[in-house]
């Protein structure tokens with residue numbers, strides 16, 4: 001079975017979407033293999049999103065991601081990486097509300113930054129992101 005990293009971002013936790021998001025996760029056949037609440041500091045948020053360090057929105061992204069705790073989860077199922085990306089919908093929550101109205105970002109996101117959830121975009125990213133938060137988990 002494949003593993004992916006899912007995250008409920010600060011706006012998702014603040015907005016009390018955790019229970020609804022977890023229901024979607026479980027109804028969609030994922031197992032929540034590990035979970036924990038983490039408060040990211042600037043260095044860890046910048047390091048998690050290092051690939052975006054040259055983008056104009058980077059400092060705003062770091063500020064958003066450190067604005068409160070996040071819930072990180074290792075989800076497991078067949079095709080977990082792609083299926084979780086499908087469930088969360090497009091990056092820009094305003095677009096998600098139009099094109100993917102049943103997606104998680106349509107449910108709890110606001111715009112292209114405050115989009116309430118994260119999902120690894122490939123199996124390589126999943127490996128990196130899972131070990132970033134859960135040193136003890138081997139993705140094989």
Ligand code: ATP
Nearest residue numbers: 052057061090091112113114115117118119120121
């Ligand atoms: P994630 O990696 O968090 O699942 P994603 O793969 O859909 O999101 P990326 O392009 O990797 O999107 O961007 C990472 C995060 O940076 C986005 O989830 C969002 O919070 C923020 N972001 C992306 N694009 C913009 C933008 N144009 N303006 C502001 N913030 C943005």
